[in-house]
Amino acid sequence: MKGNKLTAAIFLCLALACDTVAGKSFLSMRTPEPIVKGPGITEVKMLSEYFPKLKGTNGDTEIYVIKGKNPGGSMLVLGGTHGNEPSGLLSAVTLIENAELNKGTLYVIPRANNSGLTHNDPQEGSPQRFTIKTPNGERWFRYGSRATNPLDQWPDPDVYIHASSGQQLSGSETRNLNRGYPGRQDGTLTEQVCYGITQLIKTEKVDVSIDLHEASPEYPVINAMVSHEKAMGVASVATINLQLQGIQMALEPSPTNLHGLTHRELGDYTDTLALLMETSNGAQGRLRGKTDENLVVTGKDKMYIKAAKLGRLYVPYDENGHPLEERVGRHLTGIMEISKAFSKEKTDKAIEIINVPTYSDLTSKGLGNYLLEAK
């Protein structure tokens, strides 16, 4: 009997020790990565300033404002809609730390679904963090989940019914920010974040909104721009100019019967020109091999080279992979070309962004070269 009690006590202590280690690691994901205010930042707001109900929740998130020296149009860039698609977050951070505006105003939300970055998807083996070398030391970033953290929104219904259209999707999509637009004041936390972003666009009369994403290399809509019909003119000019620079970009019209997504609902419910861009991220693909920080940053994967040889992918894939600097380079060049195409069409609402590293700057010098020193 005495022996049994001793064994039980030892196992209890071991279990508590394991819980402490796992709990500490899980809680560490709640700490946001440092983002440094670059020379262009004129103000940092919170989304709750546009929808106060978000205050004090994990849905509240920072909006970095870069107001130009001269008046003009306005643009919103959303990074981190899906926390497991790091080029969106990193493109937003690169804009925040480098961009300045000659004309107009740029709003950047690096962590659109902040809650999604506080955990990662079970059974995926994803790293919790990844690091990027810079001339001033390493910078770390979280690798999050596609969905809002269940600690912030639970349980999922069996069927998710999109509020304004009645569209039915799998229950887990209830926590997908890019299925919740235009959002609801009295909805789930995810719908409330969507509502806050829609309110920001309406209040600030944002002319152009760009949502940054990544997809697995075997997904058909990849290295692509998805455009609401109202944005098609600007998107067409931007796509042609990207191709002229050797950056292959497909242009896809936003399907009218697929609801809850930025490129559909923000275009339908506000006056903004709504666009979304996708780059290739092997770390979220289903054909990938070892899933670790290296795959997230370098995009190199033996299994994808094999899949490419078998003709199973929608992007070229070789031993060079698709490193983060290339994916960020695609997004940033896309943003620049969209702003130029819009400014040409609406000369009185020009958005002139400067000091953003180009695709070749990023691929030749590396992403770390454009990240500031985190204090």
Ligand SMILES: [Zn+2]
């Ligand atoms: Zn996505």
